[in-house]
Every structure is written in structure tokens, then in C-alpha cells.
Amino acid sequence: MIQGRCRCGGIQFEMPDQAVLSTVCYCNDCRRQSGAPMLAWAMVPAVSVTMRGEPKVYASSERGRRSFCCACGTGLFFTNALLEQMGMVQVRIAVLDDPDAIAPKMQVQTADRIGWMRSAHTLPAFERFPT
Ligand SMILES: [Zn+2]
Ligand SMILES: [Zn+2]
Secondary structure (H helix, E strand, C coil): CEEEECCCCCCEEEECCCCCEEEEECCHHHHHHHCCCCEEEEEEEHHHCEEECCCEEEECCCCCEEEECCCCCCEEEEECHHHHHHCEEEEEHHHECCCCCCCCCEEECHHHCCHHHHHHHHCCCCCCCCC
């Protein structure tokens, strides 16, 4: 099992270190809710996730439900009718204590990807802010 939490630690959770599916998602809902160009998700059985704290649930679409911490705003989980039917939940990989524990296996919703993300890996890179 591996651990994750929101920024303030008000919500902490534990989940398996193996995902059924792991993706980087560029969809407009992920972009808007996170304020970031993409989100990395791990799909795991919902019953396998144990949680301390109560995230706020936001209906991001007719069927989509996004959970986040009310205190610090960190987004944590996603579910929808299909995932519920499958008994699965999506967890944001980047909120894991060890985000390298689960690597995304594919990129999805690239139709919504911001144009400059296609070449973002070619930008000048600095280990810290340049002086
Ligand atoms: Zn928090
Ligand atoms: Zn998405």
C-alpha cells in the first residue's frame, strides 16, 4: 500500500501500489479544475482506498464527480457513473507521497491538449529558478 494526502494534510489516504490503469489526461475538465495543463491519474478499486478526512465533492459534469480538500484546495479523486459501475475510482498520482510509485502508461484526451504542451519538454530547464 502507498500513501497520499492533500497539501495541508487534512485528508490522507492509503491505496494499492498497483493501478488498473494509469494515465496523463489533458481533458478540459482536468485542466480547468486543476489550473494545470494536465493531470496524472491512477485507477484503483474504490474499496481499496481508505481515507482520513472528508473531501468536498464537486459535480464537474453531468456524471463526473471531483473531490478536493476544502481547506487547501488540493484535488484528489475522480469518479463517474462508469467508474462506479466498475467499482473503480481515479486518484491523482501527483498527490502520492511517492509520485514515482505509479507511472502513467498513456496520454489521453490529447484532443484537448494545450498547443504548447506538445513541445514543453524542449523548453530550457533549470533545477531551481535561474539566477
Ligand atoms: Zn488539505
Ligand atoms: Zn481529464
